[in-house]
Amino acid sequence: MSDRPSPDDSRHDSAGDGAGDGAGDGAGDRATATRPVYLDSASAEPLHPAARDVLLRAAEQGYADPRRLHGPGRAARLLLDNAREVTAQALGVRADEVTFTGSGTEAVHRGLLGLHRGRARSAGGFLVGAVEHSAVRHATRWTGEPVHELPVTRLGAVDPSAAADVVAEAGPVAVAAVQSANHEVGTLQPVAAVLDALAGDTPLFVDACASAGRMPLPAGWSAAAASAHKWGGPAGVGVLLVRKGSVWRNPFPGDDRVDERAAGFENVPAALAAAAALQAVVAERDEVSARQRAMVERVRATVGATVPDVEVVGDPTDRLPHLVTFSCLYVDGEALVTELDRRGFGIASGSACTASTLTPSHVLAAMGVLTHGNVRLSLTRETTDDDVDRFLAVLPEVVAELRARVGP
The missing domain is CATH 3.90.1150.10 (Aspartate Aminotransferase, domain 1)
Structure with a gap:
């Protein structure tokens, strides 16, 4: 059995790593x-304790560039592939749909704007929920394209019927963006109903940063984003999901990386620790x-x-x-x-x-x-x-x- 750090063999018993329960002890x-x-x-x-265990061990083996062919580079690549496989399994997606980014915000920007660029020649503009995260709002405005907002109920859920009305009035939009759950009030969004209302080939971007790990991903997304520190992983690790077959184009300047969805050198130990925390959170x-x-x-x-x-x-x-x-x-x-x-x-x-x-x-x-x-x-x-x-x-x-x- 390999001694390579892996989320599968990490311990996530929290006993002894925080404030004690004080049982039977007045001082406690x-x-x-x-x-x-x-x-x-x-x-x-x-x-998460699972992330802490893996992070410390992976830092000793995952320091090299996973694109290099030397031994340390190959070792780092194995760790990165492991992190991708575990993350995919926990989220119910394919491993080749998973890309690690530098933050949840970066994953949102790359996912949303990449779908938009992929549709730039056939449609323009965005359809977004009025309660989307500021990362989504800033990204759509950055393009200069029209942004059509879906109103929400007093409970914070978007109105799916408004989606069909917007498309009927404004014409096809390049991308629809509906979060899985609201980050401020917790309301789950009717993602499936919005897709049904669109009744076309409009790609859907789902910001799942608030819910990933805590709840299954909604169905029907073309791209989605998550953030590791929301589920107990290290800060500075985002997860970009691009569905196999979706038309996605890099919206930003590229580099020499094989995966155009990634930007620069992944933090391999942190990605593996994020996967370990996600695996543990889903299990419990x-x-x-x-x-x-x-x-x-x-x-x-x-x-x-x-x-x-x-x-x-x-x-x-x-x-x-x-x-x-x-x-x-x-x-x-x-x-x-x-x-x-x-x-x-x-x-x-x-x-x-x-x-x-x-x-x-x-x-x-x-x-x-x-x-x-x-x-x-x-x-x-x-x-x-x-x-x-x-x-x-x-x-x-x-x-x-x-x-x-x-x-x-």
């Missing part, structure tokens, strides 16, 4: 009661998702009952299992994040990628819900019932204090 109980609680896995999931997702869904349902019910003037947003059932978002009237979202952080809770407010600009979330605005005082909780695989109970106990007090500061 106090440590558990006061330890920080990270509730922002939608931005980045903590590194039924149990983890059930546990997280129960905790999120408790948050949705309790916040609405204990915090006055609050709106819990997103679909209550057709959603990602680990994510919940709500908005509080008369409270600044950034202040709420700061005060909860002071009490040991790491959460997000507004759009995960635009909160620092202090601009309202385009997702919440498109839904027609409150955009002020927004909070997004996203549970990690290690989040416990006690963590959620502590958060729910603190939240009403924090909201009341912030409202008192601004007065009646």
Whole structure:
């Protein structure tokens, strides 16, 4: 048996790698009661133990350029091929449909714009959901082509019937882009219904960064994108999927790489670690998702009952299992994040990628819900019932204090 690091033989027992449970030890109980609680896995999931094990071992063997013919290069190529095979199996795709990129954003840009370039001579413009990630929105605008937005319901799901209306009025579009699930409110998107409404050969790009690993990929995509740090892999690893037979052309300057979908030298150890984490997450997702869904349902019910003037947003059932978002009237979202952080809770407010600009979330605005005082909780695989109970106990007090500061 080879001693080459592989996701298949990695250990992913989390015992001993984080804060202890404190059982039977008063000091441990106090440590558990006061330890920080990270509730922002939608931005980045903590590194999965499976990824940590593989990353350390692969760094010793995967340093060389996998395109070189010498021994170290061949060793790196074997690791890269292994990562591609494991990723493909976990996502239910072919290995030759998988390309590793430098980030999820790069995978989005390459996938979406590559489909667009492949259709440039036959159709122009884009059809996109109004709640797509900013990476999709920026990419479509960068082309200068018309962008037609699909409206969404108050729960955050795109309206499939609008797709047929847009095509009937504006003519064929080059690419349709519909995310698998919304990154801010967790609502699952009706990807199949949009495809049915288009009823043609329009290629579909699916941004699956929020859901990959947590849920199966939707059917019907021509290209898709995922991001390893969302499922507990290392940051700096994106996954571009291009369906066999899809017309895709490199939208950016190329290099001397054989795979035109890749740009430069892949981070082989990180790609292998990302594959290991994905494999582990898929294997455990039924149990983890059930546990997280129960905790999120408790948050949705309790916040609405204990915090006055609050709106819990997103679909209550057709959603990602680990994510919940709500908005509080008369409270600044950034202040709420700061005060909860002071009490040991790491959460997000507004759009995960635009909160620092202090601009309202385009997702919440498109839904027609409150955009002020927004909070997004996203549970990690290690989040416990006690963590959620502590958060729910603190939240009403924090909201009341912030409202008192601004007065009646």
